[in-house]
Amino acid sequence: MKKNIDWSRLGFHYTETDTIVRSHYKDGRWSKPYLTQDKTINLHLSATCLHYGQEAFEGLKAFRGADGKIRIFRMNANAERLWQSAIGLAMAPVPTSLFREAVLLALSGNIDYLPPYETGATLYFRPLLIGTSPRLGVGTAQEYEFVIIPSPIGAYFKDGFRGTPFIIDRTVDRAAPLGTGRYKVGGNYAASFRATEPAHKQGLSVIFVDSVHRKYIDECGAANFFGVKDGVYITPASTSILPSITNDSLMTLCKEVGIPVERRPILVEELGDMSECGAVGTAAVIAPISLVIDPDTGRTYTFGEEPGQVSKLLYKLLQDIQYGRSEDKHGWCDVIDN
Numbered sequence: 001m002k003k004n005i006d007w008s009r010l011g012f013h014y015t016e017t018d019t020i021v022r023s024h025y026k027d028g029r030w031s032k033p034y035l036t037q038d039k040t041i042n043l044h045l046s047a048t049c050l051h052y053g054q055e056a057f058e059g060l061k062a063f064r065g066a067d068g069k070i071r072i073f074r075m076n077a078n079a080e081r082l083w084q085s086a087i088g089l090a091m092a093p094v095p096t097s098l099f100r101e102a103v104l105l106a107l108s109g110n111i112d113y114l115p116p117y118e119t120g121a122t123l124y125f126r127p128l129l130i131g132t133s134p135r136l137g138v139g140t141a142q143e144y145e146f147v148i149i150p151s152p153i154g155a156y157f158k159d160g161f162r163g164t165p166f167i168i169d170r171t172v173d174r175a176a177p178l179g180t181g182r183y184k185v186g187g188n189y190a191a192s193f194r195a196t197e198p199a200h201k202q203g204l205s206v207i208f209v210d211s212v213h214r215k216y217i218d219e220c221g222a223a224n225f226f227g228v229k230d231g232v233y234i235t236p237a238s239t240s241i242l243p244s245i246t247n248d249s250l251m252t253l254c255k256e257v258g259i260p261v262e263r264r265p266i267l268v269e270e271l272g273d274m275s276e277c278g279a280v281g282t283a284a285v286i287a288p289i290s291l292v293i294d295p296d297t298g299r300t301y302t303f304g305e306e307p308g309q310v311s312k313l314l315y316k317l318l319q320d321i322q323y324g325r326s327e328d329k330h331g332w333c334d335v336i337d338n
């Protein structure tokens, strides 16, 4: 039954759908994933996810294409990253086949929440993996719950594709070099709120620096950083940032159109030599950066609200693949006729 949703009013907030998908891990095996209206959990208050942070999640989108078909973008890559996060926190990993089955089930059970093509809105999936066994002593769970929570979300750029301001933070370490920064786990976000919440109150997003030297650009809000310097797409090489699937896709597209790519540590002051820069992730593809304030040096690097040429080109190239307007040469999309 078609839902009475005003797609243009959706933001990046949770809109409840009919069902979610769940699977439970017990005695070394995952149960068959199933659709359910039950979105709550009867969880022991000593569960490891609550006490010892055994929690990992993902984020991916389904798009209604220009040709009417549905495309889920890079589902296998998200499955692989959740696997890595699970290993990173010593949790039971979710096999790719189970991940795929669960996402496809979440889509089929909530197809009426997939926004129409013209709206720019999408159906977002939030896979979540938690340790559910009660434990008082520090240790890992024997039982786990894997869920997929779907939610329609609005177009990211409601007022057009425009840049937003950022601030460098050297007062908070989001993640340690060999810690959990490369995994998509709740603890990283909890660790960053001390910096991001005050910044957001001033209308700013945060760029974190490396936690050893505090001079290299690390994570860029809940996204990866890229900048363009002398026509080269540069993005941080760091063990404490999430390997962004969007960034990986953009680097592939760069190579295709002849834009050289460098992955290396990036000094904060190199911002002064960049013609444009942005934050890349599933939510926006590219959120162009209009300016970066460095409170410790008093410098402000200004790029302007108008996105740069490379940002505009890459944004279009990737969205064209996601919406089925151009050939998906890399097999990034699972295409569903419906």
Ligand SMILES: Cc1ncc(COP(=O)(O)O)c(C=O)c1O
Pocket (backbone or CB within 6 Å): 059, 219, 221, 222, 223, 224, 241, 242, 243, 244, 245, 246, 247, 280, 281, 282, 283
């Ligand atoms: C901390 C962090 N870095 C980077 C990204 C971008 O990753 P992806 O492109 O896979 O969405 C995200 C999520 O969107 C994130 O939460």
